[in-house]
Amino acid sequence: MNPSLLTLFPAALRGVLDRLPGDAVQTLEEIRVRENRPLEIGYGSRSAFVRPDGSLTDDYRSAYAPGKEEVRALLERVTNHSLYAVEEELRRGYVTVPGGHRIGLAGRAVLDKGAVAHLRDIAGFNVRIARARVGFGAQVLPGLLDHGARTIRHTLIVSPPQQGKTTLIRDLARCISAGEWHHPRAIGWRGRKVGIVDERSEIAACERGVPTFDLGPRSDVLDACPKAEGIMMMVRSLSPEVIVVDEIGRPEDAAALNEAIHAGVRVLATAHASNIADIFARPVLSQLAADGVFGAYVLLSRNAGLVGHRIVSAEEAALEASGRGRMRAGAVPRDAPQDAPQAAPVTVKTRPMPAIRSPDVRARGDEERA
Amino acid sequence: MLKFIGIALVLFAGTMIGFVQAARYAARPKQIRHVLHALQRLETEISYGQTPLAQALDRIAGAVPPPISPLFKAIARALSNETARTGETVREIWEREIAGRWADTAMRAPEQEALLRLGSTLGASGREDQLKHIRLAMLQLQAEEATARDEQQRYEKLSRSLGALGAALIVILIV
Numbered sequence: 001m002n003p004s005l006l007t008l009f010p011a012a013l014r015g016v017l018d019r020l021p022g023d024a025v026q027t028l029e030e031i032r033v034r035e036n037r038p039l040e041i042g043y044g045s046r047s048a049f050v051r052p053d054g055s056l057t058d059d060y061r062s063a064y065a066p067g068k069e070e071v072r073a074l075l076e077r078v079t080n081h082s083l084y085a086v087e088e089e090l091r092r093g094y095v096t097v098p099g100g101h102r103i104g105l106a107g108r109a110v111l112d113k114g115a116v117a118h119l120r121d122i123a124g125f126n127v128r129i130a131r132a133r134v135g136f137g138a139q140v141l142p143g144l145l146d147h148g149a150r151t152i153r154h155t156l157i158v159s160p161p162q163q164g165k166t167t168l169i170r171d172l173a174r175c176i177s178a179g180e181w182h183h184p185r186a187i188g189w190r191g192r193k194v195g196i197v198d199e200r201s202e203i204a205a206c207e208r209g210v211p212t213f214d215l216g217p218r219s220d221v222l223d224a225c226p227k228a229e230g231i232m233m234m235v236r237s238l239s240p241e242v243i244v245v246d247e248i249g250r251p252e253d254a255a256a257l258n259e260a261i262h263a264g265v266r267v268l269a270t271a272h273a274s275n276i277a278d279i280f281a282r283p284v285l286s287q288l289a290a291d292g293v294f295g296a297y298v299l300l301s302r303n304a305g306l307v308g309h310r311i312v313s314a315e316e317a318a319l320e321a322s323g324r325g326r327m328r329a330g331a332v333p334r335d336a337p338q339d340a341p342q343a344a345p346v347t348v349k350t351r352p353m354p355a356i357r358s359p360d361v362r363a364r365g366d367e368e369r370a
Numbered sequence: 371m372l373k374f375i376g377i378a379l380v381l382f383a384g385t386m387i388g389f390v391q392a393a394r395y396a397a398r399p400k401q402i403r404h405v406l407h408a409l410q411r412l413e414t415e416i417s418y419g420q421t422p423l424a425q426a427l428d429r430i431a432g433a434v435p436p437p438i439s440p441l442f443k444a445i446a447r448a449l450s451n452e453t454a455r456t457g458e459t460v461r462e463i464w465e466r467e468i469a470g471r472w473a474d475t476a477m478r479a480p481e482q483e484a485l486l487r488l489g490s491t492l493g494a495s496g497r498e499d500q501l502k503h504i505r506l507a508m509l510q511l512q513a514e515e516a517t518a519r520d521e522q523q524r525y526e527k528l529s530r531s532l533g534a535l536g537a538a539l540i541v542i543l544i545v
Contacts, residue, residue, distance in 0.1 A: 081423040081493040082493050
C-alpha cells in the first residue's frame with residue numbers, strides 16, 4: 001500500500017492495513033475507521049470489512065475494531081498534531097492530508113451561536129484516497145475544445161459523489177496547461193495559463209504552497225482559498241486564461257463565475273448532480289445553466305468499476321432538461337442493480353382514531369362560564 | 371610535602387562542589403524564565419500563526435538558549451519524522467523527551483510536572499483550549515520561578531562558603 005498514506009495510521013492499524021490483499025489495495029477507494037466498530041474498506045465499487053490478519057470478510061463480527069487510543073493517535077496524525085490549526089476544516093467536517101487524500105470526520109458538533117464551530121469527540125474517519133490518473137483527461141478534452149478561440153469551452157463536470165470528478169478536473173488542468181490537447185486540429189496550440197482555486201486542497205494537494213500532483217507547467221494554485229473570493233483574486237492579479245474550480249453550488253460562486261466569464265476567462269468547474277435534470281433542479285446551477293454560461297457539460301457515471309463519460313452541449317442539455325418526466329428522484333447506490341425491482345408497496349390499514357378532547361378547551365370553557 | 375598537596379586537593383574539591391551547587395541555584399530561575407519565554411512564543415504561534423506544532427516547536431528551539439533549546443528541538447524532530455514510523459502521540463514523545471533530558475537542566479520536579487501536564491493536552495484541542503492550558507502552565511512556572519529566586523538568594527552564597535568551610539573541616543579532622 002502507498003507508504004505515505006500508511007504512515008497516517010497508528011502502528012496497530014497499520015499492521016492490519018499493510019496485509020490487505022493486493023487486488024483490494026490496487027483499487028482502494030476509502031478506508032473507514034470507526035471507534036470500537038469494525039474496520040471497513042471500499043475498493044473497486046465494493047466494500048468489505050477487514051479481519052485482524054488483513055483478509056476481507058462480509059461478516060462484521062469477525063472484523064478488526066480499532067480502539068480509543070488508536071483513534072486518538074489517528075486523529076493526531078491526521079491533524080498533524082495540531083488540532084488548533086485545522087479548526088476551520090473541522091467546521092466543514094473534513095481535513096486534507098499530504099497527497100491530496102481527503103478525510104471526512106464524524107464526531108460531536110460544537111455550536112457557537114447556532115452555527116457549527118468545530119467537531120469534538122471525533123470517532124469516525126473516512127479516508128478517501130486521491131489518485132492521479134494521467135490519461136483520463138485525454139479522452140474528454142477533445143470534446144471540450146473551442147476551435148475558434150484555441151482554448152476550451154466553459155465546462156461543467158457533473159456526477160454523483162465518488163465518480164472521479166476531482167481526478168478528471170486535475171488531469172484536464174494538467175493537459176490544458178501543458179498544451180496536450182489530444183486533437184489533430186489542435187496540434188501547435190500552446191498551453192494555456194491555468195488558475196486553480198483549490199478551496200479544499202484536493203485538486204493540487206499543495207504542500208507548503210507547492211502542488212504535489214502534476215498540474216502542468218502553466219498552473220497557479222490558490223490553496224485553501226474560498227472559491228468566490230479566489231476567483232476574483234485570480235482574475236485581478238494572476239491573469240489566468242482558464243479558471244478551474246471544484247464543486248460550485250453557492251450563490252456567491254455563481255456571481256464570481258459570471259464575473260470571470262465576462263472578464264474573458266474560460267471556466268472549468270465541477271458540481272454534484274446525477275444528471276442534466278438535476279443541474280436544472282439545483283437553484284444556483286440552474287440559474288447559471290439558464291443564462292447559458294456553460295458551453296458543455298461532462299457527465300460521469302461508473303459501470304462495473306469503469307468510469308464512463310458523456311459530453312453534452314448546452315443546447316442538448318436544455319432539451320434534455322425539458323423532458324423532466326423521466327427524472328430519477330435522488331441518486332442510487334453505485335452497486336444497486338441497473339433495473340431494481342420495485343419494492344412491494346406497504347399497505348397500512350386505516351383505523352378510526354379515538355376522539356381526544358383537549359383539556360385546555362374545557363378549562364377555558366369553565367372560566368368563561370365562571 | 372605530600373600532606374600539603376593533599377590538603378590543597380581537598381580544599382580545592384570542597385570549594386568546587388560548593389561552587390557547582392551555587393551555580394545550580396543560580397541557573398534554575400534563569401532556565402524557568404527561558405521556558406516561560408518559550409511558552410509565550412508557543413502561545414503566539416498557536417493563536418496568530420496557527421503553525422503546526424512540530425514547526426512551532428522547531429522555531430521556539432531556535433529562539434531560546436540551551437539547555438532548553440535541545441529539548442524542544444528533539445520533540446519537534448520526533449513529531450515531524452519519527453511519528454510517521456512509530457505512530458506515537460504528542461504526549462508519548464513529550465514525556466519521553468522530557469524525562470530523558472531533564473537531568474541536563476537545573477530545574478526540579480514541580481517544573482517538570484507542570485510541563486508534563488501541558489504535554490498531555492498539547493495539540494489535542496481547539497485554539498482557545500490550547501491557550502488556556504499554556505497560560506495555566508505559565509502561571510505554575512511563574513510561581514516556581516519566584517520560589518527558585520528566593521532559594522537562590524538564600525542558598526547561593528551559603529553553599530559556596532559551605533563547600534570551602536566543609537573542606538576545611540575535613541582537613542582539620544584528618545590532620
